[in-house]
Amino acid sequence: MAIYIGNNPASGIHIGTSQIQQVYVGQTLVYSNNGYVAPSPTPTRTPVPTPTPSAAPNMGVVIQSNTANFDACADWNGLDGNATDVGTNGISSSYGTYDQSGNIWEWTEATVGSARVFRGGNWQYSVEYLSAAYRNYNTPNIESDMNGGRICAYTNPLSLSNMVLVGDVNNPADNTGFGSVSYTYYIGKYEVTNQQYTEFLNAVAKTDTNALFNLSMSNTSRGGITRSGSQGNYSYTTKTNMSNKPVNYISWFDLARYCNWLHNNKPVGTQTASTTENGAYDMSQGIVSRQSGAQYFIPSEDEWYKAAFYKTGTNAGYWEYATRSDSAPICIGASSTGSGLTS
Amino acid sequence: MSNHFVQIQNLTLNTGFVVKIYSIEGDSNLPTQDAIDLILDILNAQQYPRGIVDALEVFTGVAKIEVYDSNNQLLLSSFRDLENN
Numbered sequence: 001m002a003i004y005i006g007n008n009p010a011s012g013i014h015i016g017t018s019q020i021q022q023v024y025v026g027q028t029l030v031y032s033n034n035g036y037v038a039p040s041p042t043p044t045r046t047p048v049p050t051p052t053p054s055a056a057p058n059m060g061v062v063i064q065s066n067t068a069n070f071d072a073c074a075d076w077n078g079l080d081g082n083a084t085d086v087g088t089n090g091i092s093s094s095y096g097t098y099d100q101s102g103n104i105w106e107w108t109e110a111t112v113g114s115a116r117v118f119r120g121g122n123w124q125y126s127v128e129y130l131s132a133a134y135r136n137y138n139t140p141n142i143e144s145d146m147n148g149g150r151i152c153a154y155t156n157p158l159s160l161s162n163m164v165l166v167g168d169v170n171n172p173a174d175n176t177g178f179g180s181v182s183y184t185y186y187i188g189k190y191e192v193t194n195q196q197y198t199e200f201l202n203a204v205a206k207t208d209t210n211a212l213f214n215l216s217m218s219n220t221s222r223g224g225i226t227r228s229g230s231q232g233n234y235s236y237t238t239k240t241n242m243s244n245k246p247v248n249y250i251s252w253f254d255l256a257r258y259c260n261w262l263h264n265n266k267p268v269g270t271q272t273a274s275t276t277e278n279g280a281y282d283m284s285q286g287i288v289s290r291q292s293g294a295q296y297f298i299p300s301e302d303e304w305y306k307a308a309f310y311k312t313g314t315n316a317g318y319w320e321y322a323t324r325s326d327s328a329p330i331c332i333g334a335s336s337t338g339s340g341l342t343s
Numbered sequence: 344m345s346n347h348f349v350q351i352q353n354l355t356l357n358t359g360f361v362v363k364i365y366s367i368e369g370d371s372n373l374p375t376q377d378a379i380d381l382i383l384d385i386l387n388a389q390q391y392p393r394g395i396v397d398a399l400e401v402f403t404g405v406a407k408i409e410v411y412d413s414n415n416q417l418l419l420s421s422f423r424d425l426e427n428n
Contacts, residue, residue, distance in 0.1 A: 112400045115423065133417050135396075136424045176419045177393025 359413030
C-alpha cells in the first residue's frame, strides 16, 4: 500500500498537519483528497425460496439435494472425512458448476498482500465456510489435503469438456461487493481432478523441476497420485478410486502452471517457458498475475463468486450457497469408493 | 477450524456497518491504534464490505475481519487460515 502525504492542509485524512492525498490498496485507489473513490450503490439481497432442483447428469447420479461435502461427514478409505468424487455431492450452481460449496478449498487469483484467496470451504470445515460470506487466504505455496482448484477460460480454445459458460455480463455485485463480471467466460464444471493432474504430470514432470508433484499425494491416504521411476524418468498414476477426486496438495503456483500447460496446448517436455513457465502466467514474476491473452487461468475471485452464487438473469441476485440455496446444505456421506452419498 | 483469533477492534461506521478486527492469539506484531485510526475515514467511505476488507487486510497483524450490517447480520468474513498448512 502506498500512502502519499501532502503539505496542503484541507479536509480529509491528516497525519499531524499533513494531509494524505491518495491511499492505494494494492493497485486500487481507495481514497483521494479530491473525493472518495466510491463504489456503485449496494444492491439488496431478496430472499428467494429454494427452487425445485433439476436433474444434474453427473457420474450417472441424479443429484437433487441441497447437500455438500463438509464437516468431515464423508468418511471413506478409513478416514474421518475426505474429498469425494467431483459432481456427486450436491446440486449444481445456477450455471451448472459443482462443489463450489465444499469438497476442497479452491484457489483464486485474488491477493491479500503476498497471500492468495481461496473460497468454498472444504471436506473438513464447518458449514459457514461454504457460504458467500467467507473468504480465506494463505501463502500461495501452501500444499495441503484441503485445497485445490478449478480453471477458467475466455473462449475454451481446446474445447475442453466440462466447462460451463457464464454469461449475464455486467451483472451487479452482491452485497459483499463480489461477483460482478463484465464479460462472458467459461469455468470448470468440476474441480481439477487427480486424473487430469496426472496427465499434466506425465507430460511435463518426468523431471520435476518445480515440484509439481508433492510426496504427500503418494504417501498419505488423502492424496491421489503415485510416482515411480527416478528424476528424468518419473511417471505418475492415479490411485485406485482417486481418479475423479479433486487433486489436492497443489499450491497456487502448481495450479498456475497447470493453466500455462493448457494455454500452451498440453505440450510434452521439460518445464520451460513453452510448457509451464509462461503462457497465462509468467512464473518468473514476483507477484504472478494473469497476462493479456491468457487462454486458461485460475478464476478471479469475482469470476469464481459469480459462477458459484449468481442466480442468472438481469439483476437476479445471489444465493448464499453454491447449491442454489439460501439455506445451509446438509453434509453428505460417502460410498465405500468415495462418491458422495446421501444418507 | 481452530484458528485462535482474538478480537482487537470493534468499529461502527457511518454506514451502520460494524467491523470487527482480529489478530492471531499470541501475535505480538499488531496493527497500531494510529494505523486503525488512520483509515477510519477510508472505511467510512466504503459502501461494500469488500472495500473494507481490502483496506484493512494489508495491515500487519490483522488475521480476520468481519463486517456486519446494522442488523448484526454477517456480510463478509475474511481470514488468514493457519490451519490449512
